[in-house]
Amino acid sequence: MARTQGSHSDITGPRIRAAALGLFARHGYAAVSMRQIAGEVGVQAGALYNYTPDKQTLLFELMRGHMEDLLAARAAEAAENPGADPMARLENFTRFHIRFHIERPDEVFIAYMELRNLDPANFAEIEHLRRAYEDELEMILRDGVGQGVFAVPDPRVASYAVIAMLNGVNTWYRSAGRLSLEEVETLYWDMVRKAVSA
Amino acid sequence: MARTQGSHSDITGPRIRAAALGLFARHGYAAVSMRQIAGEVGVQAGALYNYTPDKQTLLFELMRGHMEDLLAARAAEAAENPGADPMARLENFTRFHIRFHIERPDEVFIAYMELRNLDPANFAEIEHLRRAYEDELEMILRDGVGQGVFAVPDPRVASYAVIAMLNGVNTWYRSAGRLSLEEVETLYWDMVRKAVSA
Numbered sequence: 001m002a003r004t005q006g007s008h009s010d011i012t013g014p015r016i017r018a019a020a021l022g023l024f025a026r027h028g029y030a031a032v033s034m035r036q037i038a039g040e041v042g043v044q045a046g047a048l049y050n051y052t053p054d055k056q057t058l059l060f061e062l063m064r065g066h067m068e069d070l071l072a073a074r075a076a077e078a079a080e081n082p083g084a085d086p087m088a089r090l091e092n093f094t095r096f097h098i099r100f101h102i103e104r105p106d107e108v109f110i111a112y113m114e115l116r117n118l119d120p121a122n123f124a125e126i127e128h129l130r131r132a133y134e135d136e137l138e139m140i141l142r143d144g145v146g147q148g149v150f151a152v153p154d155p156r157v158a159s160y161a162v163i164a165m166l167n168g169v170n171t172w173y174r175s176a177g178r179l180s181l182e183e184v185e186t187l188y189w190d191m192v193r194k195a196v197s198a
Numbered sequence: 199m200a201r202t203q204g205s206h207s208d209i210t211g212p213r214i215r216a217a218a219l220g221l222f223a224r225h226g227y228a229a230v231s232m233r234q235i236a237g238e239v240g241v242q243a244g245a246l247y248n249y250t251p252d253k254q255t256l257l258f259e260l261m262r263g264h265m266e267d268l269l270a271a272r273a274a275e276a277a278e279n280p281g282a283d284p285m286a287r288l289e290n291f292t293r294f295h296i297r298f299h300i301e302r303p304d305e306v307f308i309a310y311m312e313l314r315n316l317d318p319a320n321f322a323e324i325e326h327l328r329r330a331y332e333d334e335l336e337m338i339l340r341d342g343v344g345q346g347v348f349a350v351p352d353p354r355v356a357s358y359a360v361i362a363m364l365n366g367v368n369t370w371y372r373s374a375g376r377l378s379l380e381e382v383e384t385l386y387w388d389m390v391r392k393a394v395s396a
Contacts, residue, residue: 026314028226112369113311116224157377157385164366165359171310172358179355187355195393 013051015041017065020058025106029059029117059114060122066107067129073100074133086144087193093137094192095185097166102181108170134159141196151198162192211249213239215263218256223304227257227315257312258320264305265327271298272331284342285391291335292390293383295364300379306368332357339394349396360390 019040023032034055038045052058077096083089101108111126118126137159144150152158166188173184217238221230232253236243250256275294281287299306309324316324335357342348350356364386371382 027228028311030225031228113226153388154377154385157382158389160366160370161363161386161389164369165363167366168358168362171362179352184355187352188359190351191356191359191393194395195389197392 012041012043016048016051017058017062020055021062021106021110024059024062024114025109029055029110029114056117056119056122059110060118060126062107063111063114063118063122063126064129066104066111067126067133070100070133071129074136078136084143086140086147087149089140090137090144090192090196091189093140094162094166094189097163098169098185098188099181101167101170102173105170108167112167134163137162144196149198150196152196158196162195165192210239210241214246214249215256215260218253219260219304219308222257222260222312223307227253227308227312254315254317254320257308258316258324260305261309261312261316261320261324262327264302264309265324265331268298268331269327272334276334282341284338284345285347287338288335288342288390288394289387291338292360292364292387295361296367296383296386297379299365299368300371303368306365310365332361335360342394347396348394350394356394360393363390 016037020032020037023036023040032055034048035045037055037058038048041048052061074093074096077092078089081088081092115123115126134156138155141150141152141155141158145152145155169184169188173179173181175181179187214235218230218235221234221238230253232246233243235253235256236246239246250259272291272294275290276287279286279290313321313324336353339348339350339353339356343350343353367382367386371377371379373379377385
């Protein structure tokens with residue numbers, strides 16, 4: 001059968017990334033071999049190298065893809081909700097963060113757990129992207145302090161605190177539980193708002 | 199040389215646990231072999247089995263030991279600061295949590311990351327201990343709501359949120375950084391207090 005390189009690559013690349021994501025999340029990066037990933041996809045180990053030079057690149061691309069998706073989704077959400085009011089922007093950020101991350105438990109787990117396994121240059125690039133996301137929250141907090149609606153002695157530390165609090169939802173929330181996601185968002189928004197308000 | 203079983207065991211057991219902790223934190227449980235742990239300690243792989251039946255038991259005992267240390271330290275701290283005022287108890291809990299965990303980055307990392315690798319019975323026991331710790335915070339919040347000093351619509355969810363926020367300190371705080379631990383405690387206490395206050 002003649003292979004159409006383009007379309008074959010289009011299908012196999014995402015399947016490889018999905019398999020790697022699942023295996024890394026289940027067993028950890030260091031415990032997973034390229035052979036295992038190939039087996040999960042149903043291709044020969046050698047064929048994997050048509051799509052990625054090595055396992056490190058695969059991990060890096062998963063983490064970079066996750067951060068780029070996050071930044072793109074956040075930019076789209078912010079564009080749909082224009083306005084300069086820091087309180088409204090903070091609520092939008094809070095609800096967005098919970099909704100975006102609850103649907104990506106494996107990516108969130110890996111983003112935290114596998115930082116230690118990134119090569120220094122790759123680590124620096126992921127940190128740069130993460131920083132861009134944190135910067136928006138810090139700017140919202142600074143704007144609110146400037147307008148007197150927020151009282152935050154250290155906006156950088158407060159941005160870490162808010163993001164850590166929101167990330168925690170992933171560790172306990174189950175969609176079949178007693179609370180809807182909308183209710184969870186509202187509970188967290190209530191705490192975030194009070195934590196930073198003047 | 200005649201071996202004194204008791205004293206030998208007293209020294210080697212902790213060294214095995216320390217080696218396993220470091221290796222699990224660096225590479226992940228699934229990627230670490232009993233042979234590697236033995237190599238780090240400087241004993242034969244076979245000798246390890248005098249101290250632990252298997253790698254799962256080693257992981258479980260590390261996690262259980264961490265939770266038991268946490269509960270014992272917390273009970274001692276609470277005993278030293280008696281009193282029924284929910285605000286004072288919450289401040290004490292907040293500062294204690296940050297101080298206790300900042301000194302144990304590997305244990306904290308493993309407590310989160312390796313839950314997936316516990317056998318079901320072991321997982322249940324760790325969850326039970328963790329629950330006991332969370333229960334104290336939930337009780338402080340409920341008492342404060344009862345006295346009208348806190349406004350927390352869902353004390354259980356609020357306890358998750360507070361603990362996740364405080365755990366986040368470990369991901370960014372460096373003792374050589376611009377803030378002292380005391381300053382960090384105060385910044386977080388300010389946010390926790392406001393987040394739950396009426």
